[in-house]
Amino acid sequence: MARPIAQTLALISAFTLAGTPTAPASRTIGDGQVSPERCRELGFEVGDGPGMYRRGVVGGRTAQPSMAMPPPPPPPPVMQAPPPAPQTRMADIPSIPPLPVPPVQNRTEEVVVSGSRQMAPQAFAAPMFPGPPPGAVETERYPNAVSNPIKRVAEEPVSTFSIDVDTAAYANVRRFVQDGQRPPRDAVRVEELVNYFDYGYPRPASRAEPFATYVAVAPSPWSRDRQLMHIGLQGFELPQAQRPPLNLVFLIDTSGSMSPQDRLPLAKKSLNLLIDQLRPQDRVAMVAYAGSAGAVLAPTGGREKLKMRCALEALHAGGSTAGGQGLALAYALARERFDPTAVNRVILMTDGDFNVGVADPAKLKDFVAEQRKTGIYLSVYGFGRGNYQDLMMQTLAQNGNGTAAYVDSLMEARKLLRTDFSRGLFPIADDVKIQVEFNPAQVVEYRLIGYETRLLNREDFNNDRVDAGEVGSGASVTALYEITPAGAAPSSDPLRYSAPRPSASATSELAFLKVRYKLPGGAQSKLIARPIGPRDRYPSVEAAPEATRWAAAVAGYGQRLRGDPWLEDRFGWNEIAGLAQRARGEDPMGERAEFVQLVRAASEAASINAAGVAGGH
Incomplete structure (x- = not known):
């Protein structure tokens, strides 16, 4: 069962207020090679295993249990979180409206691509490429x-x-x-x-x-x-001197469909490339979602890169995809530390296959469009093949004041998040x-x-x-x-009863x-x-x-x-x-x-x- 949004937001507020560093106060966390020992010192258990993230310490407080399906028995007790900060009100928590909304315009209608019907027969005068292997089923969706x-x-x-x-x-x-x-x-x-x-x-x-x-x-x-x-x-x-600070929230899909090497593992490598570019004045928080959503990392300064890397390494794929809830929590966390002088942006890493909760692109479009009015941008990076949901990617990016990219390799990730770093974020x-x-x-x-x-x-x-x-x-x-x-010679005949062609000055x-x-x-x-x-x-x-x-x-x-x-x-x-x-x-x-x-x-x-x-x- 998905964790209530109010409970998770209370934990987010607790994380941001905690302020107690996991490492001794005299030590700078800095950067370095990720290892089980160093990550354990920072409160993250890294290693193999399913689930959203391994039980550890986030921002100085115990994290929520793993989102693996099913959860390992016996379940750990839920820690009572302190009350939310005064600036966090339930009225401020973004929510995705459950009521129906007008459909997406015709030019972005959904098209399902599957094996034998990837393309309308009239699209090509002659066959061009072989389709997928016999028996393979694709569920990729693209705007029509x-x-x-x-x-x-x-x-x-x-x-x-x-x-x-x-x-x-x-x-x-x-x-x-x-x-x-x-x-x-x-x-x-x-x-x-x-x-x-x-x-x-x-x-x-x-x-x-x-x-x-x-x-x-x-x-x-x-x-x-x-x-x-x-x-x-x-x-x-x-x-460089004119680039404003970055206030980023990494929103990471850790559902079961993200388990192949070209999905969550590649997404983690890609985000590590982005972490390489961070400056001391930049901040990063992380939200992960599978069957439900949870905060993985409190807002963390750009000097603490190793802490960010450990939080990433602790993520594992498993479960269904509550992408709508993940978006709501990511925006809430971005608003919690909103900085009017900074670039406030949610960075979504997913194959777009939302299948729990609100998954209708039209409803998500309206939700994201409302959030952009707060000054928070949305960038979308797509991964995977066979079930890649391009329709969802385009809907979110076009209405979230952001860009959409597809990452098919580490080389492409380098282009997007290293070579073209400033083009995608500032x-x-x-x-x-x-x-x-x-x-x-x-x-x-x-x-x-x-x-x-x-x-x-x-x-x-x-x-x-x-x-x-x-x-x-x-x-x-x-x-x-x-x-x-x-x-x-024009492509069509002129109208018999058309008005005379206007003159041009x-x-x-x-x-x-x-x-x-x-x-x-x-x-x-x-x-x-x-x-x-x-x-x-x-x-x-x-x-x-x-x-x-x-x-x-x-x-x-x-x-x-x-x-x-x-x-x-x-x-x-x-x-x-x-x-x-x-x-x-x-x-x-x-x-x-x-x-x-x-x-x-x-x-x-x-x-x-x-x-x-x-x-x-």
Whole structure:
């Protein structure tokens, strides 16, 4: 039975008030190698065994019993906790509303992926990859997002969307391709593939205006009659001295589904990489959840890294998944020590397979959306395969003012939590929106490539109450439009009874770009705007900047994986690999070289599968 929230919150308050160090007062805990002896001194029993965490001492007081299922007999007595601190009131404890709420919008409907029905038959003109082995059952869930249609500028000249700096889809698609499997169509979010890479955009001069814009227009490599409009935003990178303190709560899924090596063990290694980056002024607390949720570590300063590592090492997987209760407790603990001068953030590590208590993505969406108003962000890191719940990950991250990433290896964890550490944790702008108005005298049609789950209404752009994406220190945002220039053959016939095409005051402009953003914690948005004109155009793909050629190659790869109908047959896997190879440029981390290999792996798998189909196998 789940422990009552009030009882657990009392323990959280007790932990934060205890203040009695486990080690002698004259000793600095510091950092070092985790060992059973050193962790026992700090109150944590590390070693093999099921359960949420081993019985020990947390913040100077006895921790709750293990969450293993079933609990080991006889159960230890429950220690009476002191009354909660005056600032902790039951009215302040977040709760997830049990009442039904409006369903998630159609563009994020749930799609269940299982063995023989990973993808709708019409998604691909021909089979590409083999599916899972016979008898294997997958229960992965992804947002259902139909590719953006082509829009006629004369009828709908304005395109508006929320930015997305998430990279979960790239790492997730990579593990499918490396395993020789076809990714589910809805797992391939093209914008997240494109945004995985650094494009070396010009950097803004100051924090006051945290974005610099980049625009390039070049012929489309996959369509003779169209062009690509490449839009980039480069975020300001905060100097080390300007980065605020971190007030973090690690929320760790320790349910039975997290037991494989690519889940909880990898999550623990990943969080250790984050702990490496902590400074003395930073604080970390931990909550773990399986059949119910409990506090594992009281807020602990960045000097006491070994204590954090021992708390992690004491975690073991077992039981069901009360993710909703875990979220409520993590937010409560974050609010307990909320610091208005710090970055207050919950970091969730899970496969997203919530199966106890509140598990409806729509209800959790509303809960997380309410919590973001308190100034507490949410970052979501996904793990595992076969039952990975991408729908849940996207719902939580998009509504929690945070980012979503997928960790398929320790190398990916290093990129996210070491190389890109500041991009994931230190926000420079909230509610970032992009709006492009196309000039009907120069552009007949347009299609936004990707961002299907991030579309906004035109009027949402000026409405500061409409939530949008967060951008971290030094992060960039990339978006691509495919446009049909005036004079080229459009995709659809003009309307017989349409009004005459409106004239444009600046006929040489293709479009007008606008960006809205709020500074972190701000209530009123600011505007950046610039025209897109002849000086942004390049006569050929090869003459375009390296950044544009690379973005086009990645976008082509994503669309080919999805089976989108916009790519002509002449732009196949070999052409994608060739374009990428010529645009690799400097590649110190080898990420672009790895991408070229992924394209070749996709090509080889498609060829083998096509040969098998032709041979009747």
